[in-house]
Amino acid sequence: MSLMTLTTAITGNQDPNFYAGxxxxxxxxxxxxxxxxxxxxxxxxxxxxxxxxxxxxxxRVLEIRRETADINDLQADIAHTEHLGRAA
Incomplete structure (x- = not known):
């Protein structure tokens, strides 16, 4: 079974192939x-x-890469902060 992604209506000169991708x-x-x-x-x-x-x-792949990098950075910051908190 496949999932169908619903999107908003495309208006103007926007290419539907871009949104399909x-x-x-x-x-x-x-x-x-x-x-x-x-x-x-x-x-x-x-x-x-x-x-x-x-x-x-x-x-969309570029957005996913940026989201993944941001999540990794935040997790590293949290781990670093928690580590410093225990050492104090």
Whole structure:
């Protein structure tokens, strides 16, 4: 069974392929696909899919990478603060 990602209505000159790529990257990430695999799929999409679809997929992968980096930084800060708190 697959999951369907619902998005808001697209208006104006926005390309639906861009949002389809973003939705697919979101779905892939939600199902537990590792970040390295998402990067590989983004590179594959750049060569074999509609350019706007590939751009949307890669844009979401970049957001996931930034979110992951932010979470890792916050966890490191918390661990460092807790460690300092115990030493005092």
């Amino acid at each position: 973003r939705a697919d990257a979101y779905d892939d990430h939600q199902t537990g696909t590792p970040l390295d695999t998402l990067n590989t799929r983004a590179a594959y999409n750049a060569e074999h899919h509609n350019p706007m679809y590939a751009a949307g997929y890669y844009a």
